[in-house]
Amino acid sequence: MVSGNMDGEIVMLSLQRGEYFGLDKVGSRIWELIEQSIVVDNIKKVLLDEYEVDVLTCEKDLLEFLEDLESKGLIIVNLSE
DSSP states (O other): OEEEEETTEEEEEETTTTEEEEOOHHHHHHHHHHTTTOOHHHHHHHHHHHSOOOHHHHHHHHHHHHHHHHHTTSOOOOOOO
């Protein structure tokens, strides 16, 4: 995986899959947090502090985003702490 930051947004190239992925500003922020091996609940707390979003929407959107990244083989979700 090769990634870079372009104007605050993350772009990635999966060399194994030959696919390009681009993340918007919120997705890029989540990616930055993931790189710190942070637990999902802490990602949610950061997003709630940084963006105007209600708790339920934040949690739903965050989990869908993480599931999408995992389904594309971009992350591995570890359910144990």
